[in-house]
Amino acid sequence: MDNSAIIQPVMILVTGGTGFVGKALVQHLIASGKTVRILLRPSRVSPQLPRGVSVDAAVCSLRDERGLRAAMRGVDTVIHLAGGERQSGRANLTEVDVLGTQGLVNAAKQAGIQRILYLSHLGADQVSAYPLLRAKGLAENILIRSGLNYTIVRSAVIFGPGDQFTTAFSRLLRLSPAFVMIPGGGSSLLQPVWIEDLVNCLALAIEREDLIGQTISIGGLEALTFRQILVYLMEAMGIQRRFWSVSPPTLRLLALLADQIPGFPVSIYWLDYLAVDRTTLLDSIPRTFGILPARFYRQLDYLTPSSKQSSRRRGFVL
CATH class of the missing domain: 3.40.50.720 (NAD(P)-binding Rossmann-like Domain)
Structure with a gap:
C-alpha cells in the first residue's frame, strides 16, 4: 500500500x-x-x-x-x-x-x-x-x-459472535432433532x-x-462447501446431525413456510446465497489490504457450550 x-x-x-x-x-x-x-x-x-x-x-x-x-x-x-x-x-x-x-x-x-x-x-x-x-x-x-x-x-x-450466519445455523442445528436439510448436496462454495x-x-x-x-x-483464505461449514459448526458445538439433501425448490417452499414462524433462525435469503458459489480470489484481503485473514475453523470458540455465558457478558446475542 x-x-x-x-x-x-x-x-x-x-x-x-x-x-x-x-x-x-x-x-x-x-x-x-x-x-x-x-x-x-x-x-x-x-x-x-x-x-x-x-x-x-x-x-x-x-x-x-x-x-x-x-x-x-x-x-x-x-x-x-x-x-x-x-x-x-x-x-x-x-x-x-x-x-x-x-x-x-x-x-x-x-x-x-x-x-x-x-x-x-x-x-x-x-x-x-x-x-x-x-x-x-x-x-x-x-x-x-x-x-x-x-x-x-x-x-x-x-462470521463472528452475533452474526446471521454461524449463529443462525448453529441454532438451526440445535433445533433439528437428528438431521438437517441442505440444498442439493451442500456443495456450494462459500469463503467466510x-x-x-x-x-x-x-x-x-x-x-x-x-x-x-x-x-x-x-473473502477469507479458504473456500469451503456449505456441508463442510456445517460440519465445523457441529464440531464446535459438540453435537452430531445427519444431512438430508433436499432439492432447492422443495427447500424454498419449506423455508417460506418456516419464515412465518416468529423467531425462526435462518433467513430465506440464504437459499439465494447458496444457489451458486460465492467466492473471490483467496488472496483478496492480503493482496489489497496487507492483512492475513483468520481461518474459519479457528474462530468458532464462541459457539462452544462453555463460551455462551462469556459471550453474553461481552454483549453478543447467541
Whole structure:
C-alpha cells in the first residue's frame, strides 16, 4: 500500500451502526481515534448502541433527505451498512436498500460529502434473479452513477459472535432433532471472512485514495462447501446431525413456510446465497489490504457450550 495516498476523515457517519457489522466497525473506528456519528432509524424500540464507547447519534430515516442533510453536518465520509435483509421475508429491500441508498446519495451530494463506502455482497448484480443480490446491485449502481467519490466492498459471508450466519445455523442445528436439510448436496462454495478482518478492511478502505471509484471483492483464505461449514459448526458445538439433501425448490417452499414462524433462525435469503458459489480470489484481503485473514475453523470458540455465558457478558446475542 502507498502510505502517501492516505486520507484522514474528519467525521464519519455510519448507517446500520447498530447491526452486527456496524457495532464492530464503530468500536474499531473510535478505538483508532476517529470521530463517529451513527444514523439511527426512527423506532419505538431503544437502539442497541455499541457498548463501551462514546458515540454521537442522529435519528433519521434513509428516505428523509432533509433529516439526512442535518445528520451529515460536519461529516465528510459516509459508511453505508444499512440493509433490510435481517428482516428475512418481511424485508422491503426496495424501500431500504434501493430507495434508501438513493435518498442517502441525494443528501450526500447536497451536503458536500467527500466519500461514501458501501458494503455489498459477492454476486451483487442489478439484473440478478435473486432479490437480495439484485437490490445490492441496484444500490451499487446508484453510487456508481452518483458523481460522488465512492468505494464499494463486496464481501463474502461474514462470521463472528452475533452474526446471521454461524449463529443462525448453529441454532438451526440445535433445533433439528437428528438431521438437517441442505440444498442439493451442500456443495456450494462459500469463503467466510472473520468480522474483525472485515472491519479492518473497511477502516483501511476509507483512508485509501487509490480505492476511490473502485469495486473490491474480498473473502477469507479458504473456500469451503456449505456441508463442510456445517460440519465445523457441529464440531464446535459438540453435537452430531445427519444431512438430508433436499432439492432447492422443495427447500424454498419449506423455508417460506418456516419464515412465518416468529423467531425462526435462518433467513430465506440464504437459499439465494447458496444457489451458486460465492467466492473471490483467496488472496483478496492480503493482496489489497496487507492483512492475513483468520481461518474459519479457528474462530468458532464462541459457539462452544462453555463460551455462551462469556459471550453474553461481552454483549453478543447467541
